[in-house]
Amino acid sequence: MSDIIRRDPRAEWIARNRLHPLHAAMQPLQHSWMGPNGVIRKNVHGVGFIGPNGIKRIDRSGAQQGGASKRTAAVEVQLPLHQVPAPAFYINVVPDMVGGRLSSHDRDLLGLARQLAGSDGAVLAVVFGEHKESAFATAGVDRLLVLEGHEFEGYAPEQRVQGLRAVDNQFSPRHWLLPDSRSGGGELGRRFAASLKERPATRVWQIKGEECIGRAGAGQEDLARPLPRLILAAAECADPVSETRHEVLPVELSTGLARSLPRIEDLGAVAVDPAAIPMAEAEFIFSGGNGVKDWALFHQTAAALGATEGASRVAVDDGFMARDRQVGASGTWVTARVYVAVGISGAIQHLQGIGACDKVVAINLDPGCDMIKRADLSVIGESAAILNALIAAVETYRNGAKRDAA
Template structure:
């Protein structure tokens, strides 16, 4: 950034225009606020801005702006605290806690639990082992039960069921809520159902209160049908089953189990994760795909880039037709429909069939020479340039990053 202070007429205009969407962000820091003792405090230095000659100027027109005005988002308002002193009943939730944090599916579930709990009930979140979550309060957790112990670590579904059975015995929750997900919740919920002898409602996406009690609707069969039934005790809910909690804070009071959890005979032993070669991951499942098309001239470099990035390789139809890539690696409507989180497309102009095939990808990065191509319209980040040089630079950047990470670790 240069040191020359420049006027930004557009920013000034936005700052004056109260209807502009960016108006709030353009306002200077508050000049006066309530101090901790109820006294109004003022910041006399905050007033004004640095003029072009380095002199401080005060603009009375209300359009105060300047390069050194810090534009911070308004401080988050404190939400009201929801207290349940003496819970009449519990709604137990077992979130997936992928990566030790609440995921969006978990938050939806807590929102649903909150709805079922109403004012009298308390939402009891049961988690196993350590966590990294700091926002249990705004997610809607009234009581937090953390079950620790080496026997619950790793993949120990049978032992976890024992833990949940202990919770069931002690708290006798009115409902059990688990996410019907592939990250563990679906499995754990079904095991719990089989163990408790409860018939769960699965893939539930809607709960409605009716005159005859609550009804829940879940997907049935291969997702072509719905089944509605009276709300059972054990609910395995799909993602977006309810709105997450967003208007209240909750106490997150820790609770604990009284007795020790019964040890189950370890019939399934976790021997740990197996290293998977990114190249061997099926395309449809791969998380990060580096895909090449007609614009790639140096395929050896392409393969090196994929290896350096640790990406699964894919290709457009043309790349496959021309023999640069196996047919199983073709992305698109006539090849594989991919679901990668990051899809890096090199030299792919983006035929409609190809764009169809990457519809489910979260982030798409395009590297292409033609700024008008369809892939760039779809991409979240596009680099217009020569793919050869960019791939070389990418390899270098990754290596630097890895070196840096290593040095930090050292």
Template sequence: MSDIIRRDPRKAWIARNRLHPEHASVLAELGMGDAQPTQWMGPNGVMRKDPHRVGFIGPAGIKRIDRSGVQGAPGQVQARSTAAQDTRTTVLIAEPAFHIVVVPDMAGGRLSAHDRDLLGLARQMADKDASAQGAVVAIVFGEQKEDSWGEAGIDRLLQLRDVALEGYSPEYRIAILTAAERELKPRYWLLPDSSLGGGDLGRRLSVRIGERAATQVWQVDMESETPRCTGRGAAGRQDITRDLPRVLLALAECGEPVSDTRHEAQAIQLQQPLPEQLVRIEDLGAVAVDPASVALSEAEFILSGGNGVQDWDGFHQAARVLGATEGASRVAVDDGFMARDRQVGATGTWVTARVYMAVGISGAIQHLQGIQSCDKVIAINMDPGCDMIKRADLAVIGDSGEILSELVKRVDGLKQENRNVA
């Protein structure tokens, strides 16, 4: 009888495929199971490594690979992951040498990805000088839903809850920021250069305190002898580099969000009373807008349908009830279910929604490119192994028609309860 080792190629394939229904049983049959090594010698004498079993999840939720060789079985990986979560560095700054003030947009009452990038940039600027430790101060207006100030890199939090600040009140806000300028004497002011308010507020502030602001900033160089910044010019076709001013209006991805440290986010107050409210501008409140008329590039909540949607009437009904702007994959548009201007993706519209709900979309690379700037992605799909499920922050496996129908019932029920209470 031959002593050549025979291998079942089908079982070897199943052992590599974690999503196969027979994966666990085949591993047990091959004697691998939970004790499967992270590396082993292959039949051709080549050392093989399982990339899914090497590494641990870092404090930012990103998988890290330890190349020191101390990691082994899954139990060790889990222990390392837990330890990493528990040992996240907490930074306390008792007496800061200077302040860097950030005024985030706080769209929807929470820090957006743009805000976190800005705080990451401020953190880099504050920590650049090891001999003089600086503190990042965030100034926010009104009641907020955010509860992770410290994780975003904030050392001091100045939250102003005056009712007059809930609406559109640029002159009142500038008066408060001017008071903060006199009291905190910040080394730098950072605001998001966005259409949500940061761009307008930053330009007003620069005029009020007599500084020539740098706008559309996407890069800051603190390594050179004279700190410099680079911003977009000529409608985004040219980069302009200049000495770093005190007021920066920065674009998204201007810096890396804070991920490895936790900060105090100590609440502070201005020593002087707030300036008197200016009433030359009256805020009449938000104007109701039909979500169907909102352009995809400006929508904050998008319900997008793909090839897996069978009940398009139910899909449209769900969009109306949820108050979402409708989008679609290229397949749904090519099949005539949605208009061409509703197509999401690299070949359609790049979207920056705060919430993107993909229904029956498998996740082609062009589609994933188009939603890469969305804050939260929710996927509803029958295939647990599709790329959209892997990209999603929240995934629901099941029939999209049934799930949307149940979601509509629950939302209608909540609206009815609110009407009864009122």
């Protein structure tokens, strides 16, 4: 028998012709896939079965057994557990943990640490203060060390460097990895390197063997150098961990931390006008589109929430928002932690521009639009009514906080 793979022109034609009755049968059925923010999304059109009367039914148990009366519960797929009982060495990671959670930059950093650790090493994450993260296991963390204390709260680089020095003395890691970011990791890493009297590798985006490559010349050139012990990595330095889960065993310092009087006093956060924040740096964006009919109410809601205003291309072309407020591939690519889309259907260029946002909230009348499919939380309804309710909820919350403070 010949091993030559022969094409079927008729099958290929049916697969291309959407009007053919056999077109759906020729398409590969994809039940789920990973979205741009790492969340597993399900194909709602692929769920269900055709009943005996020709009507499509949905089996909520996931069994999809047609007219069978017996239903079996869906089994959750567990990722394989990666264990390191006796680590040969440690790769220490200090994530930014903005808002108490791992950012996309932190997950890239943990993916790079996982590559350096291999099968014999363990990834040790060092976190300052309380956190809200519950996904350390799927992010690649084998050991977790939480340095608690009021001295680490706020802007306290000197105290944090002392804490890292104590961790370095106890665990003697092969490498230290910190995010080269403006959220604190870049400054902390450079201060830590000066304390250790070591020269770090900065803006690293790739590691090959015993050599690392970092950005130089205002980001226009690549600089290759031998792999040092202290690495400040840029975003997208590696793929996040996605195929394994890890133990996240808690560890503690064997000795207490040295206490010293800080030379820096943290006076707290300073109020900033959200409109003055560049779109690419905004953490909370409230964006409007063609579905917004009351723009005065839209601006009032953004002011009540303290969010930076954005817009779709349609809203900008119609003159409702300035050109520098446009979000998307033809405007500004944003990396907000929360992105609220009001009346935006979700053109492909707009979805590309918000691909790096952590949480997307969609307010729209059309439950089948692409923005609803992309969103982590969707609210279906008239935007004016929803925005009025949102303003009322914010005022109620703030008044309650004032009464509690009084």
